[in-house]
Amino acid sequence: MSCLQEMLMTMHEVPCGALALLDDGRILAANRAMVEMMGGERADLAGRHVDELLPPASRLLFHTYLFPLLKLQGHVDEIALPMRTVDGHGIDTLVNVSRVVESDGRAVVRCAVFRLREQRRLEDQLLHAKRAAEQVPGLLFHLRREPDGELRFRYASDALRGLFGVAPREAAASANHVLATIHADDIQAVLMALQQSADRLEPWHMEYRVSLPGGVQWRETHATPQLDSDGGISWHGYTFDATERKTMEAVRRDKDAAERASRAKSEFLARVSHELRTPLNGILGFAQILLMDPRAPLDESQRRRALCIESAGQALLGLINEVLDIARIEAGGVRVDMGDVDVAAVVREVSALIEPMAARRGVTVQLDVAAECVARADPQRLAQVLTNLLSNAIKYGPQGGLVRVYAAAEGPWTRLMVSDQGPGLSPEQQTQLFQPFNRLGAERTQTEGHGLGLVITRGLVELMGGRMLVNSTPGQGACFGLLLRAGTPGLAADPLAGGARLQPLVLEAADDLPEARVLYVEDNPMNAELMVSLFALRPSYRLLVVDTACRALSVARDFQPDLLLLDMQLPDMDGRQLLDSLRQLLDDPAPGKPAWSRVPAVAVSADAVAEHVAQARGAGFADYWTKPLDLPQVLPGLDGLLRRSRAASGTMAV
Secondary structure, three states, X not given: OOHHHHHHHHHHHOOOEEEEEEOOXXXXXXXXXXXXXXXXXXXXXXXXXXXXXXXXXXXXXXXXXXXXXXXXXXXXXXXXXXXXXOOOOEEOEEEEEXXXXXXXXXXXXXXXXXXXXXXXXXXXXXXXXXXXXXHOOOEEEEEEEOOOOOEEEEEEOOHHHHHHOOOHHHHHHOOHHHHOOEOOOOHHHHHHHHHHHHHHOOOEEEEEEEEEOOEEEEEEEEEEEEEOOOOOEEEEEEEEEOHHHHHHHHHHHHHHHHHHHHHHHHHHHHHHHHHHHHHHHHHHHHHHHHHHOOOOOOOHHHHHHHHHHHHHHHHHHHHHHHHHHHHHHHOOOOOOOOEEEEHHHHHHHHHHHHHHHHHHOOOEEEEEEOOOOEEEEOHHHHHHHHHHHHHHHHHHOOOOOEEEEEEEEEOOEEEEEEEXXXXXXXXXXXXXXXXXXXXXXXXXXXXXXXXXXXXXXXXXXXXXXXXXXXXXXXXXXXXXXXXXXXXXXXXXXXXXXXXXXXXXXXXXXXXXXXXXXXXXXXXXXXXXXXXXXXXXXXXXXXXXEEOOHHHHHHHHHHHOOOEEEEEOEOOOOEHHHHHHHHHHHOOOOOOOOOOHHHOOEEEEEOOOOHHHHHHHHHOOXXXXXXXXXXXXXXHHHHHHHHHHHHHHHOOOOO
């Protein structure tokens, strides 16, 4: 097929005006766009001379410049050449002209004609598009893989400089300038993803790192491929800075991982605590039964041995509680209720509690607390902190020594200090004070402790917005204390109002107890036997023990208990579910019995997690007894609950 034939076949497909001329200027053919531009019919152009379409000035330009140059170099690009329509109206056009010589020696001139008005419109659109592209918060690009495999950016917005440190003109020469900035650990994955996109003609989506002078950053690219007519591949897409998002995702992942680890740690410690508390309930409980049972009094030797068992059990229980306290503080699970606290009142309460311990060692506790000394604190936590500091001072000071408690306001702060006459601490020991289980050599002495008290104390002080203070010289004792924000005098309430007083527990005799029935649901035989032994000290109480929730539901209607004691982790149902089921069992109580909704229920569990305790109380339990049970507390608790239960039914025994 000749060049002329090929041209005549293809010129009708192009969107611009197209003319085919001979060297003498005669028009061989015109496409539809050219005919419409000239305002005539196709037959009106074919056979005419090109001069008929040109005004005088354009004829001069065509014959004296354009045509000679065309013969010389074979093409002339983008020449402004005004033309006129068939009816004589002038139009501004831009022409691209090429000249091809056929095999028979005949030359054919091809003209592509664009109306300048349309050209300007397209240029304006292109300019607007470019300006819009520069406003996009990212890189817009046209990446092309040439048939020879070379990658080039046919177009890249100016954002390329900021995202990759490469100028668009450099990327147009070779995409290697951009690829060179991709992190060494990511470049192979990027190239493989690009190749896969080309092979499958599937969208290319990639997150990767780039190494720039300012450091490593993240980029995200989205592009859609298309197969070009010459076998090349073009990707049109965009790239944006993903560094902030990836950083936030990493922070979120780290936070989630830390929270999962914290939950796992808390769950593990709670489980360990539960497993340790269950056998401790038997150890401590039976030791206390032996010491309390007036029907079988112990001789002095037996009493000493029972006291040793009880003391060892209490030491282990204290260790379990301290480990859980540390875990809760570290996990942010300890809540503080801040208020204005009368520091002097807290000091008096704690001193009264600690007095028996001081008396056993012959230690004098001297109080030097200023009047109107008020701190912003949680009263219960402040009492816990002071109890630990005072007990340490008594334990580590000499027999017959002096412990001084000092408290005073100092500007915006309130200072509370406890000093002793002990051996003191070296600077090296002071750097290790708050390491868990580090007793600084005291483990080689007879002094009780676990090395956790100060860790807990500092955690609580910091939760209350204060800080710990330590001052010690070897051989001259130690002074531990804290600084808390000062409160407002006159607003401080009773630090323990509404709560239990910090005072030694005394087991009182009960000689006016009602007859009552208690249903205890417990699957652990040792715990069940302990409760049976305890109830033997209360002959007027009838105790029924069952080991499953199912059995409790089957006997409850006939037994009609005045009090429910429910283990919270039964094999067939948890304690809250069982309480709901029991209270739904009977709508109409038996004569002389309180309505089931008014029968008090006590949760009995080795689970000491504060959140679970609160959930149980919210579910309707009147109290929550944590194993190992403190039997001197359990008996008065039983008596009080049963008195209230029987009084509610109007059948209180006198």
